[in-house]
Amino acid sequence: MGRIVYIHGDFVPEEEARIGLFDRGFLFGDAVYEVTAVIAGRMIDNDLHLARLERSLGELGIALPLPRSEIEALQAELIVRNRLTDGTVYLQVSRGEADRDFLYPQDMAPKLIGFTQTKTLTGTxxxxxxxxxxxxxxxxxxxxxxxxxxxxxxxxxxxxxxxxxxxxxxxxxxxxxxxxxxxxxxxxxxxxxxxxxxxxxxxxxxxxxxxxxxxxxxxxxxxxxxxxxxxxxxxxxxxxxxxxxxxxxxxxxxxxxxxxxxxxxxxxxxxxxxxxxxxxxxx
CATH class of the missing domain: 3.20.10.10 (D-amino Acid Aminotransferase, subunit A, domain 2)
Incomplete structure (x- = not known):
């Protein structure tokens, strides 16, 4: 079994994670993302990354999928579940799922995914x-x-x-x-x-x-x-x-x-x- 990832409200093994065919992030790149460094198990500058995530979403008219405190909590949970010491935590928010059309419904529910990646960040x-x-x-x-x-x-x-x-x-x-x-x-x-x-x-x-x-x-x-x-x-x-x-x-x-x-x-x-x-x- 590989990593535990977060997808649409659940923590699941990466082998079981699925994104919908009609997710606008997949079809149009209609999504934003953030990457936070993790050193010695601790997130670095995460307040700045979450602020930028919220700003990017606002510029595209996509709702924040969860309060920032809950997003930070799920990041911390990913670090713990994957025993991550050094690496990154990745977040991506898409506008949501709808049949393919350049125009999108105004009531779409955003989709949030997250995962960790192990990487040596210091002393390279x-x-x-x-x-x-x-x-x-x-x-x-x-x-x-x-x-x-x-x-x-x-x-x-x-x-x-x-x-x-x-x-x-x-x-x-x-x-x-x-x-x-x-x-x-x-x-x-x-x-x-x-x-x-x-x-x-x-x-x-x-x-x-x-x-x-x-x-x-x-x-x-x-x-x-x-x-x-x-x-x-x-x-x-x-x-x-x-x-x-x-x-x-x-x-x-x-x-x-x-x-x-x-x-x-x-x-x-x-x-x-x-x-x-x-x-x-x-x-």
């Missing part, structure tokens, strides 16, 4: 040595601030980057980096400023990014919210990306260019330590 080779990211045109729709399940553009971009020998990919639109395919992109200038795009419909507001920004503010570190070009990124002193599943990840190569000396820089190392310390994890 990538976090120690950094990763290489490719650059690719951004193929996505214009409401990237909503964390929808429509991820085909990101899937294709990541797969292409992997075949080209890269670990991940940053997306570019109108000559500016938008974000990573599943992360927030950051660069550090020679004078120590941390650059990342301001919140807008062009990017997803990152929960790990927000948590790190609070830590930077407390430490007196300068964050400048503005877009930057691929060339600025390649000329930066350091670069990194943030996400729930990669935390603070050093980027040591962007496209064909090494960043700095090709190793994670001192500011990135400091940010990694700050984030892990705040999460209660030894750096």
């Amino acid at each position: 080779k990538a976090q120690r040595e950094g990763i290489a990211v490719d650059l690719a045109d951004d193929p996505r729709w214009h409401r990237r601030d909503i964390k929808t399940a429509m991820l085909l553009g990101q899937v294709m971009a990541k797969q292409t980057a992997r075949t080209r020998g890269f670990d991940d990919v940053w997306l570019v639109e109108a000559g500016l980096v938008t974000e990573g395919a599943s992360s927030t992109a950051h660069v550090i200038t020679a004078d120590g400023r941390i650059l990342t795009r301001a919140a807008s419909k062009a990017t997803l507001p990152g929960c790990t990014q927000r948590a790190l920004a609070r830590l930077c503010e407390a430490e007196g570190l300068r964050i400048e919210e503005r877009a930057f070009t691929p060339e600025e990124a390649q000329d930066a002193a350091e670069a990194f990306q943030t996400s729930a599943s990669s935390l603070v990840m050093p980027v040591v190569k962007i496209g064909a260019r090494m960043i700095g000396d090709g190793r994670p820089g001192p500011m990135t190392r400091r940010l990694q330590s700050l984030y892990l310390e705040a999460a209660g994890v030894p750096a």
